[in-house]
Structure formats: structure tokens, C-alpha cells
Amino acid sequence: MEPILDIQNLDVKFALRTGEVTAIDNLSLSLTKGERLGIVGESGAGKSVMGFSIIKLIRKPGFIANGSIRFRGTEISGYSEEEMRSIRGNRISMIFQDPMMALNPVLTIGTQMTEAIHAHMDVTKEEAERIALEKLARVHIPSPEKRLAQYPHEFSGGMRQRIIIAISLLTDPDLIIADEPTTALDVTIQAEIMDLLIELCESDGMSLILITHDLGVVAEVTDRIAVMYAGRVIESGPTQAIINTPQHPYTQGLIKALPESRTPGEPLYQIPGMMPTLTDIPGGCAFNPRCPMKGEICMTTRPEPAFADEKTGHMAACHLVSGDLAS
């Protein structure tokens, strides 16, 4: 199947006063219709920069330095802002962490939804309202007719995020990029929103990129996972393979740090150390200061992605996986 989104060798840089730094380093990933891909990694890994880059919302001093982004077979990395508007918020929708940021507090939900529809579609007022109602029902908001006349503050956090999702559905997008969509919500609501996203992907054949620091969440929702560290994908493959047979010591650390991996009576495991800042990425393997398995080569040579399992496409960029550490 032709991928809906195909990113090859993407480099994103920030032009800082002190020089250029690389925020996304040689990132390649692709996604087929209906597929759900998780992007996971600690804060500062480059997940959001990656998400913004796809829809070209990367702002100065950030810029796409290299690489190809093909959406439904068309190269969009060179698109102008005007060309991008036919895709962003239309064929590709984005959902962010804080629903209050995405909603205008002084306009009713109905006004915001119909404005969004008119921005992308040439329809009558009645038709716009019909679509808005249909999408609110789609995200299981009770009595949508009444809800259209209400303001954002009249909804709970979970309901607001449902409204954001309904808005993201207005144009029947091919792809939704959800960046930490439930981080601000409690666990029960989070699970409901994730179930909703799965349901929408399955019924409409929509593709999803779910960005989160929470490996537990992506494990529940996605078909495949890409683990990011210091701007690179350091491991990727089918969700089952990543969770059951993680190859990179960083991924292994993330799994060990999950609440469900905790040994009763012991404190929750934390990977020692911190994600490096862009100006301070270690030479060799960027993870080496934190790695319990590092050897000589890890200090000097950056590991390239190698297959852990060629059949499933499970890959990791680690000298252990390529066999260079053992030799």
C-alpha cells in the first residue's frame, strides 16, 4: 500500500546566535492509511518539533534543512504557506495538549466549528451546522444541539478535548497528529479519549500520529512505535515488538520506568541522567552518558539504525544491535 505520509531523511535545525543546532536528525518514517503510529521519548526528544515540521508550522529560528515529506504521494516540504493551507487543518489535522489554547473562550462552540468549516469548505450555513452536529455526535458529546450554543468554559477538560477532536474531524482529514492530547487530563478521561481516537481511525480509515512521553499510552493505542532520543529515531517497529523485545537500552529504560513494571515496595525506576540539550549532544551515541551497557565504541562512533528483525522492520540504532559492541 502506498504510504499516506512518507518522511525521508528529514533534518530540522535551529539557527541560534551561537550557530546552528540540529533538532531533528535524519528522521525517516512512513504511515499507511488507517495506521496508528506512536512517537515516544522523554521531554526534549524532538517529538513536537517533528510534528510541527510535518505541517510546516516550524517557526524561526527553526527550519527544515533537508529531506523529503511526501503526503499522499506529493512532495510538500517545499510548499508555500498558501499551498500548505490546503493541507494543514484540512487533510492533516493537529490536536495539542491544552484544549483551552485551541479554543477561543469568547466564541460559542457552534461559531468556532462553523467558522472552521467555512475556512475550508464552500457550504451553506445550514450545511455547516449539520456537519458540526454530526461531528459532535461522532465524538460522543451528549445533546450536541444544546452544546453548540455553549462556550468552552462550560465544558469539562475531557469534553473540551472531545470538541477539539470534533473540530479536527470537520474536514474528514486523512491524518491526525495528536501531540500529548491527554497529558492535562486524568487517567480515566485519558483512556476514554484514546479509545475514541482508535474508534475514529478504525471506522474512517484515518491515520494517526500519537506523540507522547508516555510509552504506556502508545502501547495501548498504536500499531507501530518510533522512539526518539536527542532528535533521532533510535528504535522503531511494531508496537508488540517494541514493548516485548525492546532492543535499545533507552527503550528498555522507558519500559522499566512504567508504573506497571514497578516491583512492589520499591520506588519507581527512573532512567538516570537527562535528555541532552541541543547544544550539548554527546559525541558517539547520544545516549552514552546514561547507558548501562555502553562500551568503548559508544563513546566514539554514532550507531546507525540496524535491523533487530528484518521481517517486522524492527530497527534500533545501537552498537549492541548492529553487533559492533560485542566485537
Ligand SMILES: Nc1ncnc2c1ncn2[C@@H]1O[C@H](COP(=O)(O)OP(=O)(O)O)[C@@H](O)[C@H]1O
Ligand atoms: N524555537 C526553538 N528554538 C530553539 N530550540 C528549540 C525551539 N523549539 C524547541 N527547541 C528545542 O528542540 C528540542 C526538542 O523540543 P521538542 O520537540 O519540543 O521536544 P518534545 O516535544 O519531545 O518534548 C528541545 O531541546 C528544545 O529545547
Ligand SMILES: [Mg+2]
Ligand atoms: Mg512536545
